[in-house]
Amino acid sequence: MINFHDAQYIISCPSLEFRPKDKYPEVVFLGRSNVGKSTLINALCSQKVAFASKSAGKTQYLNYFLIDKSFYLVDSPGYGFTSYGNRLDESFSDMMESYFHNPCLKGAVILFDARREKLNEDDEMLLRFLKEDKVPFLIVFTKSDVANQSELAKAKRLAESLSSDGIYFSSKGKKLDPVRSAIAKLLG
């Protein structure tokens, strides 16, 4: 049974070739910079394994966390931010595109800020990569504590337009079971 109690940081990889050599399945967390990827990983594991921060661009590489000694959660750098500017960085998209050709990858958790209304070019690109490599995904809306009702309703419609239910998450709340069971489902 997956309980997310045992979480260990393993390695930070600049590309897929540095991934651990074992064949544990993995689920990757994707989303714009500062959306709350590292925060969600910490919440799921009930401990601070991933580095979360107020400033954008904190997570730089693919960070592997071994959970329950049976699978990896992979924290990824946020897109839409680089130290040089704030457009999508080519090296980031190269890193991610090759990352998706990954037989151990069982699925992705895409995070959107619950207050965002629509997708931009970077989001579309990411969804295209996932589709090309047939990577199943689920959508989590973060920061739902600071979104209003109308924003939450729009978020739901956005998820539906991507054929997903969309799960609301707030780091201030404790409702993690829906995310945990959706991840368990991706892992099969």
Ligand SMILES: Nc1nc2c(ncn2[C@@H]2O[C@H](COP(=O)(O)OP(=O)(O)OP(=O)(O)O)[C@@H](O)[C@H]2O)c(=O)[nH]1
């Ligand atoms: N109010 C609120 N703040 C949140 C929530 N989730 C994350 N944050 C805050 O958002 C900021 C960014 O969180 P991170 O988890 O570092 O975001 P990230 O997506 O990992 O960012 P990068 O690594 O830079 O791509 C931090 O200040 C968090 O405390 C949430 O559900 N509610």
Ligand SMILES: [Mg+2]
């Ligand atoms: Mg991060």
